[in-house]
Each structure stands twice: as C-alpha cells, then as structure tokens.
Amino acid sequence: MFSHRWRFSWDRYSEVDLFTDRYEASAETLSQAIRAAASEEPDADGSVLFGHLQGTVVGLRYYTGVVNQGEMVGLVRQPQNPYDRNAVMVANIYGNQVGHIKRELAAAMAYIMDNNLAKVEGVVHTGTKNKFTMPVMLAFWGKEENRNVVIEHMARRGYKVNTGGSTTAGAHYASYKSQGACALPTKKGSTVPLTAEELKNAFDNLFEDLMESKDGEKEAATSVGTPLLPHQKQALSWMCAQENKSALPPFWEKRGELYYNSLTCFSAKEVPDRVRGGILADDMGLGKTLTTIALILTNFHKGKPLPVEKCEEQSTSLKAKSKSQMTLTKLKGSSSAGHGAEGVAAPCSDLPQVELICADSPDIIGITDKSEKSTSKGKMKAVKRKPSQKGPVLLEDLDFAAALGGSASDTGIKKKKTTKTTSSTMSVDSSIPESADDLSATATLIISPLSVLSNWLEQFEQHVRADVKLKVYLYYGSERNRSKTFLSSQDVVITTYNVLSADSGNKSPLHGINWLRVVLDEGHIIRNPNAQMSKAVLDLKAQRRWILSGTPIQNSVKDLWMLLAFLRLKPFDVREWWNRVIQRPVTQRDRAGLKNLQTLVKCITLRRTKSSEVNGRPVVSLPEKMVCVEQVELSQSEREEYELARNEGRNTIGRYVAEGTVLRNYADVLAILMRLRQHCCHPDLLAKISSDLGAAATPAQLREHLIEKLRLVLASGSDEECSVCLDSIHLPVITHCAHVYCRPCIAQVISTAQETARCPLCRSEIKTNELVEFPQEEMEKENHTNSEKWRTSSKVQALMGNLLRLRCEDSSIKCLVVSQFTRFLTILETPLREHGFSFVRLDGTMSQKRRTQVIQEFQSSAPNSPVIMLLSLKAGGVGLNLTAASHVFLMDPAWNPATEEQCIDRCHRLGQKRKVFVTKFIVKDSVEENMVKIQKQKQDLLEKAFGSTNTDRKASRIDDIKALMEL
DNA sequence: ACCGCCGGGTGCC
DNA sequence: ACCGCCGGGTGCC
Structure with missing residues (x-):
C-alpha cells in the first residue's frame, strides 16, 4: 500500500543509509512519505478486531531501527522486494526499518494486506532482545464482513488467529488493552472505561484553560506599532518559546544516550524533531492576528527581530526611489538597480510606507512593492542592503545558514551555503541560484479564509509601525506573481486556502518554498484530511507551523489529527500511530488514551477565553455591556x-x-x-x-x-x-x-x-x-417583497423611537439592528430612509466581496459613513468585527440565546471603546415572552444533546412547543 | 555408513 | 543464533 512511495535500495548498506536519512537530498523523510501515504488510511472507526497472532520479525541485524518493550511497529507490504514479492517490512514508529516478517507468515499476510481484507498492526512486547529475530504480536483489524475470510485464509496457511472467543465491544476494548502500547504508568482504576458523559465533558474541555505555566511576557519588537496587552505579550512569549525551544516534544524524555517516547515506547538515538509552533486557540477578539504579526516581527531568527528598514535609513543608505517603488516593502538593491534611474526622492514622512494596490478584484487590496513585482527573476540578484555592515553581516549569515540547516528534515538547505534570501544579509549575485528551487526560509506564509483576508491586510497596516517597510504580498487573484524568488523574498505572503489548493500539484510556487513559518488562520477549517485543501496544506514545507483557531475542535477526536499532522507532531503525523495511540483508545473510552490526548493538546496549545485572567486580572477589560429588554405593546388592531x-x-x-x-x-x-x-x-x-x-x-x-x-x-x-x-x-x-x-x-x-x-x-x-x-x-x-403600501408596526415604532433619540444625543453613535427575518430588515429600510439615516445592510445572501465592502463602510469613522447596520442574525457567523457600533437592537428573540450572544459579541469585543447597550424588543404577552422563558432550558437541552437519545430530544421539543403555546 | 553423531560455518526478505 | 540448517568429517564402547 505505501511501498510504491518508498525508494528502496536493495543493497544492504545503502539501505541503512536510506533509513537513517543521511543522504536524502530532498527534505522528504521516510516518515513524511509514510505520513503522506497513510493519510489516505481509513479511520480506525469502523474496524473490528478479528484476533491476534504471534509472529516473528527476522533480519534485525541488517537494520538500524530499534524497538522497545511494548512498542508498536508498522507493517508495510513490499511487493517490489526482489527476494520475495510477499515481503512485509517492519518499521518502528519513527519510520526506521526494523526487519521483515518471516517469509511463510509474510506469504499468508500479503494476500490479506494487498486485498485490504484487514489492517495488520504489530506490537513488540519483548523489545529487541536478541540481535536476529524477535516475536511480534499481530492484531488483525477489519470490516466485520471480512472476518471469516481473514481467519480462514490464515488458518489454511497454518496460522491460527486467536479470536479470544467473544466479539462484543467489551472484548475489543479488552483486546486493545492486551495488545496496546505500553501506556504511561496507569493509576489504579484507570482501566474502567469512561462513560459517554465523561468522555463528552472531557472532550468539551479539552481546549479549556490551556494557559497554566505559560506565563512570562515578552515585549514585541519595536516595529510593532500597537502596544500589546498583557495576555498578548504572554502569547508572544509562549509562541517565541515554542519556535526557539530546544525542549523535546510531548512524551519524549532523555534516557541516558537515547531519546524515549513514553507513549509509544519508542526510543531513538537522534533528537526527535521538535514541533516548532503550535495552536493558538484564543477566543476570538483576544487578538490572535496582532499576536501573530508581533511574532513575525519579533522572532525572526534566534529570538532576534525581523530585520526591517526604517524609512530614514533607507533614504540615506539606498538610492532614491519613486514613491510607488517604495511602497510598503523593504527595498533591495535589485530594485534600486533596476529602477533607480527613474527614481524620485523617497518620501520620508510618517506616511505609511504601505501601498494598497488592486490585485484582481477591486475589493481585494494587495500590498506589494511594484518594483519587485515588475522585476524579473534575473534582476533580483544584486541584493545589497546596509552595505556598511557587510563584514559582520556575512558572519551572521553563515551562522544563520547553519541554523537553518540544523533541523534534520531541512536537508535541502545544507546543500549549499544559502545567503540569498536572508534579508538581513544580502550578499552577491552568485549566491542566488538561477534555478531557484532551493529557496530557504525567511518568509512567513499566512493562509486564511477569503473572508478574513482583508482583515489581515488591515491589521498589518494598522499594527506595523508606519515608518517600517514590511514586505507583505497578497498572493491572490489571477495576476498573482508566481515567481518563487519573488515570493520567498517577501517578509509575509498571504493567501487563501482555495488558492493554495488550486495551486498545489503542478509546480506550485507555494509548495516549492521552504517557509520560515506557515500560519493557518481559522485552522479548524482543514479538519477533513481527505480534502484537497488539507492535503495542500500538509504538503507545505516550513520550519515553524502555527494554527490559529478560536474553535479547534468541532466535533470529534478525528478533527485533531489534521492539526497534529500539520504541526508534524511526531509520531502522530502518521495516521496509523494517531489511530492506534490516540483515536481508537479515546473512542473506546480508554482513560489512559484520553489522558494522553489531553497532555498532547496541552503541550502545543495556548488558549484563553474572554474570562481568562493574566496576573489576576481579566485578559480583556471590555467596556461595560448593558442589556435591557424593552417591552413592546401591540396596538389594538395588531393585538x-x-x-x-x-x-x-x-x-x-x-x-x-x-x-x-x-x-x-x-x-x-x-x-x-x-x-x-x-x-x-x-x-x-x-x-x-x-x-x-x-x-x-x-x-x-x-x-x-x-x-x-x-x-x-x-x-x-x-x-x-x-x-x-x-x-x-x-x-x-x-x-x-x-x-x-x-x-x-x-x-x-x-x-x-x-x-x-x-x-x-x-x-x-x-x-x-x-x-x-x-x-x-x-x-x-423571496427577497423581493412587493408591499406597495408600507405600513408601520409597534416594534418598528419602538425601534425608530430609540434611533431618533440616540441621534439627538450623539450623532456619532452607530447601531446594529438585528433580526432573524431578512424581510423585516427590508421593511425597516423604509422608515430609516424616511428619517435620513445612512445605513448599510448585511445578510446571508450577499457575496463575500460585498460583505467586506459593507463592513468596511460601516466600520469607517468618516463623517458620512453609515450609522446603522441592518444585520441578519444568521449572517457572517463568528469573526465579524463590528466594533464601530455601540448599540445593538435585537428585534426578535432567537431560539438559541447563544446566537444572540454571538451577535452582540460582534461589537462587544476587543477594540470596542464605548459602553455597549443592547436592547431586546419583546412583545408583551406573546410567544416572544415564552421564547425568552425557555431560552435557558433550550440552552441546557443543547448541552445535553450529545449524550441524550433521540427520544429525549423529541420529548424536549414537544415540551418546548407546549411551553411556547402555554399548553 | 544408502546411517547417526559431532562440531564448524552460517544466517531476512 | 544459548537456535536450526547445511555439509564435511567421521565411525564400538
């Protein structure tokens, strides 16, 4: 199954080298190859355990892979093996070959494996005791319908699969325990399976309160113009530590000369790859974007800030350039050489050195350096910055290149002394390979959903000091610059998941670059490992990887695999190990499995909620929020x-x-x-x-x-x-x-x-x-209401009364007017127009383009900007930033109070300067009042939904309805 | 002895 | 491999 991806050399000696990865030219390690192949592996979910069989691993002395007591091994078919086309290779968790399955047994297994009748998993209970062979406990997992075929096939070959008698879930659980990895020392009673309720609770809280022992604050580099809040400094400190740390990944410890993984019982001579990065899972509104920008500017290399140029410096040390050439980028000698002649004196004011240019579509702004963009690859050579510092810079450069080469998987860099893209150290033409396929890491790639793309650009503009030239390139639109040289010379490249996945495959420039850092914004959206988008993301080469997500888990444990795989959290980036060590135990409610999952998540995640505290003080101190219910009396005819x-x-x-x-x-x-x-x-x-x-x-x-x-x-x-x-x-x-x-x-x-x-x-x-x-x-x-004659209603009157009063008090106040009925919003447009309110409207039917535009208009503080937004309750979902508004009018109650809260939070969030007033209009003596009464119950119901049966839910629904109708 | 036994060479797939 | 297997040396007890 995987074997076609593996390049085997049947010469014994070079084979060893292959597995130790010492001469691999490409950065792709065997482990990555397995990961790639195994990501297609089906979930362990639907499989049942057929039984066990003791087998023998032979040929240990030819390979470097070691196995410890209780450690799991992978079994991989090798149909191309010249000595035996039934060969089954045995590899340890790290991907190093350990040996082969004994010939006769391999012959029996090959048929089963090749026809996908069962997945065979191995555990070595004894460890590598002798130098030549060792026993391995094989477990056969597969679809129920294949059970007998598998058992009979093995029996015919003289191998009796021990089925343990029973086939119930309990038996599966028991047999899992008997053949599982040597788990961490388990406490007494931990073998009792979790209840569904416990599992669900543990799961919901998996990402809660992941902030302990992550204190310590770090100041951002001076190029960050916005002062960080304490919790953001804390996050920055943690993120820098995650990127720079030399500590071992979770579950690894040093034991004598070896590195030992307590979960998989695997040990290795080499230091395991560190996870450089993690998951920043702060609640929305806590400033994940700002923190990330700070990280980019602050932690470039060895804790030093990203070298950026100040406007003043550039005017003295570089040739003059036209304003358009300056734009927001740090300039290089190349552009100077290419365009210097047409240069005009550089503006050295405090104007932001950021130019927004239209890329493909008018509402997408691109920040780029035009001179770079128009500069062909060939002209990119002479890169000379800070010429006066050339000496020391070169020293630093070597150091830098060495540091880049430090990671075992980044072998591509070792091939040559790479100086070309280290932006602080631009040296000479010769160091830039024309082939440009060895682009080393200085740039950060940010991948974001289209809807928040513009937010990134705005935030870069807003938070990077105006006199700092940061090269931010928006890789989007049909005119996007696909030059790898160009892209890797940026400080930041921003693109969308769709563009990335559209590009992937045939010569994707994004995949050809070894990024300093890849950041997945709203990273939870790549949770389906079979999606093209996910594959495209996994294929990216990077030294540091980050996932930003307000809601890292949507539904189940399965969602987490993608995140860990992206972070390359060894060995769980290989689906098989994930399934065996985490997913299956957890879904079978194994306490140790859950504990391991919790530890794992804790090691790589920082999450604070709005209610979290730093140094005893709330993470965010938002302005006060007043919620009041305004009762509306119906007119007589309405009543x-x-x-x-x-x-x-x-x-x-x-x-x-x-x-x-x-x-x-x-x-x-x-x-x-x-x-x-x-x-x-x-x-x-x-x-x-x-x-x-x-x-x-x-x-x-x-x-x-x-x-x-x-x-x-x-x-x-x-x-x-x-x-x-x-x-x-x-x-x-x-x-x-x-x-x-x-x-x-x-x-x-x-x-x-x-x-x-x-x-x-x-x-x-x-x-x-x-x-x-x-x-x-x-x-x-539906959208065209053909009401020729407009009429008012009590609720409309109530709203208009409020709006008019507010306008008298302070004409700068902005309001959100929220309804679940888009047609109600349409009705409201008439009186708003009548009274000369300038308003915008945001509902679910609008295109992404239009939405961005509307939000921008509304958020603007320009004197003639709209003061009212008609907002459909369901529009946009989370992530919308409508902090320009300080008053919210909820025109009608929602079934789910959380929906209302979410909506209120769009303006009551970080960035809100004013006190927020929320007015809920409720018609007196009506179904609306009853809805409010059962909102609380409804909330409880939602919480119970996970564990409850369908019958419970049906009953609750009926109760709801009875309560609403006062029956 | 067309055997048994002994001891050295040898060894994955 | 403290095995099994092979093949050569050897041969009462």
Missing part, C-alpha cells in the same frame, strides 16, 4: 390579529399534542409559531400562504405544499436544527412527511437503511427521489 392567530394555532397544536402527533406535524407547528413571531414584528412578514395545507390532490400540488412548508421552516430564523446532525440545516430538503433535514444527512440515512428508510422524526417511509428542495427561483423571489 386582535395576534390573538386570532394564536387561538387558532393553539387549537391546532393542542390537538396534535393530544393525539401525540406533534412531531408528525412538526412543519405545521413551526409554521404556526413562526406566524406568531412574525405577527410580533410586522404584519407584512406573514407569508401569503394557501389557507389549506391539507391533503394534496396531485403530485404537483403536494410538491407546492412541501415547498411552502420548507419556506416556512427556513424563514423561521435558521436556528431550526437538522435532527440528524443536530447542526443548523445545510442544503435543506423536506421529506414527504414534511420534515426538514440537510440533504447530505438524510441522504446518508436513506443509503444506510437496510430496506426501507424511515424518517428519523416520525418513522414514515422516505425515499431519496421524494426529497423536495427549495427551487432556486423561489429563493430569489
């Missing part, structure tokens, strides 16, 4: 209409409750509730629906009705969750029994059903071809 609808709805739902058919009629129930909520906001929100949603005569009618119901569910504020994934609904479809799910979720339910698939909510029969989607045209039509 009459509301009561009418309420009584009707109550009767209907009461009937469903009595009949026990609430869930069967769930869509109707939601529709009723939604109509009541809409009544509370504005009468025109009510969808004009056919009064009779009863039996449909024709398929077309049925479809029409289903679409109508789907529309109601979707319009109900999006916090309706899919009962399959318990997440908000993605790609909604409605079943014939009128229940709404994510299409992928329900499709999976249907495909995994044995015979007839049944609706998870009401057990009606469902079929894939009967799922109804929302027609696209309808989607668009």
